[in-house]
Amino acid sequence: MKARLFVCLSVALCAACGNEQGVGSRYRAERALWHLNREYRRLSIKPELVESETWRNLAQGYETLAQGTDTSASSAGDPLAQDIHTLVARALVNAAQIHAGIGDSTAMRANYGRVIAEFQDVPLLVGEVKLAQGRMHEYAKLWVEAAKAYETILEHIEPQPGEPGVPGLVIEIPLRVARLHRQASMDAAPGDTSAVRSAPVQAAYEQAEERYRRWITAKPESRLALESRLRLADVAADCGRWQVAMGELRQIEAQIAADRSSTLDPGNVRLSMAMVQSRASAAPGPTRDLLLSVPRDYPKSPAAAQALLTLATLDARQGAVDEALDALDRLRDEYAGATSLNANGMLLRGRLLEREGRWPEALDVFRSLPVRHPLSDPALLAPLEVVAHYKRVEDATETAAALERAEREYRELLTRYPSHQTTLPIRTKLAQVLAMQHRNEEALVELMGIADALPGNPQGASIMLQAAKFAYNDMGDRKRAAEILGNLAQRYPNMEVGRWAAAEAVRLREVSSE
Amino acid sequence: MNLFLSLGVAVRAYRSVLPLMLRPSYWLPFLVLAAVQFGALGLLVGFHHPLLAPLGVPLVRLLGGEKAMHYPALLLYLPGMYSRLVLVLAVLVASVAVAFATLYFARALGLEAGSGRGARVHGRVPSLVLVSVPPALAIVGLSMLAGLVPPQLFLDSSMVRWSVRGVLLIAVILVQSFVSYSTAWVVLQGHSALAALRDSIRVTARTFLPTVLVVSFPVLALYPISYLTQRVDLFIGKLEPELVSALLAGRIVGELFFGFLIVGAITRLFLWRTETVR
Numbered sequence: 001m002k003a004r005l006f007v008c009l010s011v012a013l014c015a016a017c018g019n020e021q022g023v024g025s026r027y028r029a030e031r032a033l034w035h036l037n038r039e040y041r042r043l044s045i046k047p048e049l050v051e052s053e054t055w056r057n058l059a060q061g062y063e064t065l066a067q068g069t070d071t072s073a074s075s076a077g078d079p080l081a082q083d084i085h086t087l088v089a090r091a092l093v094n095a096a097q098i099h100a101g102i103g104d105s106t107a108m109r110a111n112y113g114r115v116i117a118e119f120q121d122v123p124l125l126v127g128e129v130k131l132a133q134g135r136m137h138e139y140a141k142l143w144v145e146a147a148k149a150y151e152t153i154l155e156h157i158e159p160q161p162g163e164p165g166v167p168g169l170v171i172e173i174p175l176r177v178a179r180l181h182r183q184a185s186m187d188a189a190p191g192d193t194s195a196v197r198s199a200p201v202q203a204a205y206e207q208a209e210e211r212y213r214r215w216i217t218a219k220p221e222s223r224l225a226l227e228s229r230l231r232l233a234d235v236a237a238d239c240g241r242w243q244v245a246m247g248e249l250r251q252i253e254a255q256i257a258a259d260r261s262s263t264l265d266p267g268n269v270r271l272s273m274a275m276v277q278s279r280a281s282a283a284p285g286p287t288r289d290l291l292l293s294v295p296r297d298y299p300k301s302p303a304a305a306q307a308l309l310t311l312a313t314l315d316a317r318q319g320a321v322d323e324a325l326d327a328l329d330r331l332r333d334e335y336a337g338a339t340s341l342n343a344n345g346m347l348l349r350g351r352l353l354e355r356e357g358r359w360p361e362a363l364d365v366f367r368s369l370p371v372r373h374p375l376s377d378p379a380l381l382a383p384l385e386v387v388a389h390y391k392r393v394e395d396a397t398e399t400a401a402a403l404e405r406a407e408r409e410y411r412e413l414l415t416r417y418p419s420h421q422t423t424l425p426i427r428t429k430l431a432q433v434l435a436m437q438h439r440n441e442e443a444l445v446e447l448m449g450i451a452d453a454l455p456g457n458p459q460g461a462s463i464m465l466q467a468a469k470f471a472y473n474d475m476g477d478r479k480r481a482a483e484i485l486g487n488l489a490q491r492y493p494n495m496e497v498g499r500w501a502a503a504e505a506v507r508l509r510e511v512s513s514e
Numbered sequence: 515m516n517l518f519l520s521l522g523v524a525v526r527a528y529r530s531v532l533p534l535m536l537r538p539s540y541w542l543p544f545l546v547l548a549a550v551q552f553g554a555l556g557l558l559v560g561f562h563h564p565l566l567a568p569l570g571v572p573l574v575r576l577l578g579g580e581k582a583m584h585y586p587a588l589l590l591y592l593p594g595m596y597s598r599l600v601l602v603l604a605v606l607v608a609s610v611a612v613a614f615a616t617l618y619f620a621r622a623l624g625l626e627a628g629s630g631r632g633a634r635v636h637g638r639v640p641s642l643v644l645v646s647v648p649p650a651l652a653i654v655g656l657s658m659l660a661g662l663v664p665p666q667l668f669l670d671s672s673m674v675r676w677s678v679r680g681v682l683l684i685a686v687i688l689v690q691s692f693v694s695y696s697t698a699w700v701v702l703q704g705h706s707a708l709a710a711l712r713d714s715i716r717v718t719a720r721t722f723l724p725t726v727l728v729v730s731f732p733v734l735a736l737y738p739i740s741y742l743t744q745r746v747d748l749f750i751g752k753l754e755p756e757l758v759s760a761l762l763a764g765r766i767v768g769e770l771f772f773g774f775l776i777v778g779a780i781t782r783l784f785l786w787r788t789e790t791v792r
Contacts, residue, residue, distance in 0.1 A: 023562065023567065023571050023583055024561070024562035024563065024564060024567045024571070025562075026583075026584075027561075027562035027583060027584065027585055027588070028562055030584055030585035031585040031586075034585055034586060034755075
């Protein structure tokens with residue numbers, strides 16, 4: 001009797017054990033992932049200060065977690081198995097993202113590939129991988145492949161506009177896919193304007209429209225429907241159906257205005273209407289009216305400041321200088337808080353005044369821009385605008401003086417704002433100024449300094465490539481170019497540019513020795 | 515009895531226990547109890563280990579639910595789960611361990627030797643278990659009462675927060691004070707559970723201030739750890755989640771020392787008071 005009881009208990013315990021081991025396995029994976037994620041967040045605060053070896057170790061930590069977790073501890077299909085698969089897939093995606101960050105495309109592809117091959121039951125992460133793959137294809141200008149990758153996401157994930165991550169981005173995908181097909185068609189027949197209306201492109205836009213209409217029908221009163229309608233307007237505008245696009249946007253604006261709880265900005269919708277109008281008709285009048293209506297009807301909308309800058313740009317393009325300057329005055333006076341737009345506004349003002357032959361006023365604007373909006377992109381461009389003017393009027397003395405002044409200003413900025421993130425664009429501009437002064441050696445040193453400050457970062461590889469081109473084209477120094485390319489190949493052996501640089505360095509060395 | 519006199523009595527009670535701290539044999543019941551508590555904590559923290567999982571997983575599921583079986587949620591729920599488990603241990607293990615300790619202390623502090631060390635505990639285990647149930651239930655009840663305060667009010671007002679904590683602390687000290695002599699009544703006088711509880715309340719009432727002072731000292735000394743176990747969210751959000759288990763381990767060690775002192779001091783007070791009671 002006792003023996004039977006013992007056997008029964010043992011069997012029950014063993015039956016329970018499988019599931020309990022699965023719980024334990026999930027817990028251990030969660031713990032390891034939590035600690036790795038915390039380290040990832042910590043390193044991501046100032047990623048540029050982190051050695052690529054540290055990143056590699058972190059990626060290895062994720063891979064070890066994925067390798068060491070028993071994904072067969074519980075029966076497939078149950079929530080526990082799903083949890084463990086999600087954890088492992090997340091670890092692989094994070095590892096892939098780190099590899100992508102340090103330019104190791106081989107390891108990145110391997111990890112993404114594993115997620116696609118083994119974890120189709122984790123749609124969110126499959127979607128994340130497909131999104132990353134789509135972006136990579138776009139970067140490589142493989143438009144159709146990118147479209148295919150994005151389309152797969154639609155099969156896995158429902159759109160949830162406003163949500164973080166992939167579900168929040170799904171709403172963009174049908175339109176993005178159609179636009180990628182259009183781009184592919186344009187690339188296939190350069191110069192052929194009818195390519196944008198080719199059959200595959202039309203089919204892609206029709207599919208996008210159908211999908212958006214389906215989402216609207218499924219949840220007519222939801223944010224999904226509103227956002228789908230916004231994209232429908234884009235689809236119509238892309239296809240040249242301006243009236244349809246405007247009609248959709250009017251409907252959306254009315255809907256948002258009627259719904260006080262809506263988080264969408266009606267000012268933005270009005271701005272979109274102006275953009276559609278501007279594409280629809282060459283006459284600037286209706287577009288101007290719409291742009292002016294944004295700050296009038298929605299003065300508190302962030303789109304109001306953007307509308308004034310767009311209006312100024314439009315007027316400047318039409319040669320209506322006074323109107324453009326009026327719009328810029330309004331932008332400066334009424335939306336002083338929109339610093340980035342105001343910086344761009346000042347740059348536009350300076351260029352406009354320079355074009356109109358009002359150089360002293362333009363110079364004043366270019367000089368005050370770095371003071372009012374230091375570190376903004378327009379502020380960094382302003383000294384070079386001054387140089388460009390004196391070059392245009394062929395005043396060698398003033399050009400040299402402007403270059404010296406630009407160099408001094410950039411160096412002062414570097415002293416005043418030594419933080420790593422701000423120094424990189426300044427140093428790039430400084431290298432440009434040095435090159436313009438024909439101080440090639442110093443320019444090259446500056447470029448290499450920037451590349452050294454971005455270890456393991458693809459941006460660093462791009463700067464090194466720029467330096468090699470500079471050595472080759474501007475300095476005529478093939479040996480130096482080969483040396484830089486060789487260095488690039490050593491630093492980025494797993495990046496395509498690294499492999500290309502290795503081959504190119506060999507070729508250049510051979511050419512130089514001949 | 516006025517406060518100063520009571521303070522003097524409490525200090526004398528503690529002082530009489532101090533020399534016993536240097537004699538290892540008196541630590542035995544407390545070490546056994548601490549070992550059991552460490553075992554319980556280890557089982558909860560290590561429930562995921564392949565060797566512990568068959569026992570740990572059902573236990574964690576029972577005490578904390580499905581959500582407690584995730585990381586770092588386990589550590590967030592750990593103090594609560596551990597407290598529930600300790601209540602059970604208090605009834606089943608601590609009651610017996612304290613009984614042995616009371617017996618040893620009583621003999622060391624002047625009680626005549628009886629018929630062997632285990633004789634007065636053996637056979638009285640049911641009564642010892644029963645006398646430890648009411649304080650355990652009272653502590654559960656008090657925690658549930660604290661749960662009646664609207665959570666938003668608790669979060670918004672620091673005055674409400676500290677008032678609730680203060681009232682709870684005083685209530686716990688009072689409950690422990692009134693039942694503190696019950697083990698001694700069972701072990702040393704052979705009372706039944708009910709009689710022991712009744713007489714414990716009577717002795718406490720007559721020795722109110724010294725008893726409350728003796729009981730409050732360890733409770734207050736351990737309060738910082740108790741407070742920190744209520745703020746485990748800070749450990750998880752800002753520090754190392756694993757510190758929560760270290761904190762609970764610290765509490766066990768603290769309870770080991772203070773348990774020694776409080777049981778010794780209460781036994782001393784009991785011996786002093788029962789002479790007058792008789």
